[in-house]
Amino acid sequence: xxxxxxxxxxxxxxxxxxxxxxxxxxxxxNVAGVNRVLEAIEKFFEGTGAVCERLPTTAALGDILRxxxxxxxxxAGILVLSHMDTVHPVGTLAGKLPYRRDGDKVYGPxxxxxxxxxxxxxxxxxxxxxxxRRTPLPITFLLTPDxxxxxxxxxxxxxxxxxxxxYVLVTEPARDGGRIVTARKGVGVFVIRTQGRPAHAGGNPDxxxxxxxxxxxxxxxxxxxxxxxxxxxTNVGLIEGGTARNTVAEHCTxxxxxxxxxxxxxxxxxxxxxxxKSSRPDIETIVTGKITRPPFARDRGVDLVFERAxxxxxxxxxxxxxxxxxxxxxxxxxxxxxxxxxxxxxxVDGDGAHTNHEHLLFSSIEPRTRLLQGLMERLQ
Ligand SMILES: [Zn+2]
Numbered sequence: 156x157x158x159x160x161x162x163x164x165x166x167x168x169x170x171x172x173x174x175x176x177x178x179x180x181x182x183x184x185n186v187a188g189v190n191r192v193l194e195a196i197e198k199f200f201e202g203t204g205a206v207c208e209r210l211p212t213t214a215a216l217g218d219i220l221r222x223x224x225x226x227x228x229x230x231a232g233i234l235v236l237s238h239m240d241t242v243h244p245v246g247t248l249a250g251k252l253p254y255r256r257d258g259d260k261v262y263g264p265x266x267x268x269x270x271x272x273x274x275x276x277x278x279x280x281x282x283x284x285x286x287x288r289r290t291p292l293p294i295t296f297l298l299t300p301d302x303x304x305x306x307x308x309x310x311x312x313x314x315x316x317x318x319x320x321x322y323v324l325v326t327e328p329a330r331d332g333g334r335i336v337t338a339r340k341g342v343g344v345f346v347i348r349t350q351g352r353p354a355h356a357g358g359n360p361d362x363x364x365x366x367x368x369x370x371x372x373x374x375x376x377x378x379x380x381x382x383x384x385x386x387x388x389t390n391v392g393l394i395e396g397g398t399a400r401n402t403v404a405e406h407c408t409x410x411x412x413x414x415x416x417x418x419x420x421x422x423x424x425x426x427x428x429x430x431x432k433s434s435r436p437d438i439e440t441i442v443t444g445k446i447t448r449p450p451f452a453r454d455r456g457v458d459l460v461f462e463r464a465x466x467x468x469x470x471x472x473x474x475x476x477x478x479x480x481x482x483x484x485x486x487x488x489x490x491x492x493x494x495x496x497x498x499x500x501x502x503v504d505g506d507g508a509h510t511n512h513e514h515l516l517f518s519s520i521e522p523r524t525r526l527l528q529g530l531m532e533r534l535q
Contacts, residue, residue: 159528160470162282166520170261172199173274173515176239177263180248181217182303183240189217189300192239192270196220196298199277203284205296212308217300219312224280225293232293233534234320235280235527236313236486237273238302241265242509251511260505260514271515272326272502272523273298279528291535292321302486305344305447310489317490322460322534324527325487325499328508330478333519336500337461337477339451340386341421342484343413345428345444347373352437353398353405363403367396369433370407373440376431377411380424386416386480387424411444414482421446448484449492456496460534464498467529471522501527 176195181188197207197220206226210219217239225232243252243264254263263270276296283290297316299309306313317323329335349370354363374391381389389411396407413428415421425446432440461477468475478500487499504519506512 158286158288159282159525159532162286164521164524166517169275169278169520169524170517172278173266173271174254174263176270176274177254177266178248180243180245180264181240182242182244183301184215184304185245186215186217188245189239193218193220193298193300196239196273196277199274199281203281210312212300216308219300219309220296220298221316222296224295228293230293231319231321232295233531234317234323235276235294235296235326236323236490237269237276237296237326238299238486239273240300240303241268241270242303247511252513256517259517261517262512262514264513267328267503267505267513267515268508269327269502271505272328275503275520275524276324276326276501276527279524279531282524282528283531288532290531291533294531295320299486305342306486309486313486313489314493317493317495320495323487323490323495323497324501324530325485325497326502327485327487327499328502329500329504329519329523330481333473333504333522334476334478334500335461335464335498336481336485336487337457337498338453338479339481339484339488339499340414340416341446341450341488342448343415343421343425343428343444343446345411345413345442347409347411347431348441349373349407349433350439350441351403351405354403356401356403360403364435364437365403366407366438367404369435369438369440370394370396370409372433372435373431374409377428380427385420387420388414388482416450416480417452418450421450448488451484451488451491451497451499454491454494456494457491457498460496460498463534464526464530467533468526471525471529473522475526
């Protein structure tokens with residue numbers, strides 16, 4: 156019985172659910188917004204028999220929602236991993252990126268990354284419960300509040316939960332025409348502070364030691380660490396320093412992003428970044444930071460679960476492909492590093508993640524919902 160092929164998918168109803176949570180703005184640091192999304196998602200599970208638990212994190216972040224769909228079963232099952240936060244600041248919905256539909260494209264903050272994928276996964280599960288079917292493996296959903304800031308509060312919970320499961324399905328967006336993600340780069344995050352000496356820029360310029368110039372020198376050194384052939388990228392993405400135009404800057408701070416493909420490059424690059432310092436006199440350089448996500452490397456477990464997904468997609472009527480390597484990290488990086496078969500990019504298709512043209516493709520709701528349902532009903 157290929158049930159997930161025959162039950163009608165009500166994409167309009169699913170889109171209404173997506174809309175209801177897209178219209179609650181939830182940037183990572185907005186605790187109230189993220190928690191309102193959480194409460195809306197709890198309602199999606201009403202009547203399914205699933206047990207929702209809210210796990211507090213820190214005062215600066217929203218809660219985690221853990222949903223045990225089969226609370227009486229204790230065998231290792233399927234963990235569905237989604238995040239509720241977005242990168243879009245409050246005001247985006249009323250400003251640059253209102254919810255709107257234009258043909259097949261439906262726009263809104265976080266609609267593609269990943270409120271769409273999150274909602275279709277819940278919809279897939281609800282379809283199973285409405286048909287009163289039981290999945291071969293118990294299912295747990297874990298919805299986190301901080302993925303877009305590298306999951307500082309959720310990482311431990313994700314790893315603990317993943318340990319109890321046989322598979323992890325991540326509802327990050329699909330890529331390049333519905334492709335799935337089977338490899339992602341790892342991520343490192345660093346803060347570099349330079350400290351000099353303030354002085355009046357007109358009266359006593361020679362007494363000053365300019366922390367901004369020192370940071371500029373280091374920024375150029377970071378640029379030379381890029382190594383495209385090895386898939387290593389570095390980026391100085393934020394810089395802040397000084398107190399006034401006519402004062403030699405005492406302090407400067409930069410934030411640096413690092414991406415890499417394997418653990419050896421991670422260790423090497425981390426050491427090189429931690430060792431950076433200014434060659435200018437009387438400047439103190441303080442580097443802090445770490446690798447926040449290990450690389451998501453395609454292994455045998457990932458291959459096997461991808462093969463299962465490709466078979467299901469063929470039954471549904473489309474060819475499932477994977478993208479070679481994605482530069483952005485996800486919470487799937489943690490679970491792959493633990494050796495747990497993980498599929499990522501199972502969410503909706505679309506484009507423009509993190510931009511003001513972020514959208515999903517309405518036509519992707521049906522096949523992607525079926526694919527998730529097929530995985531829930533077939534993985535064992
Ligand atoms: Zn995401």
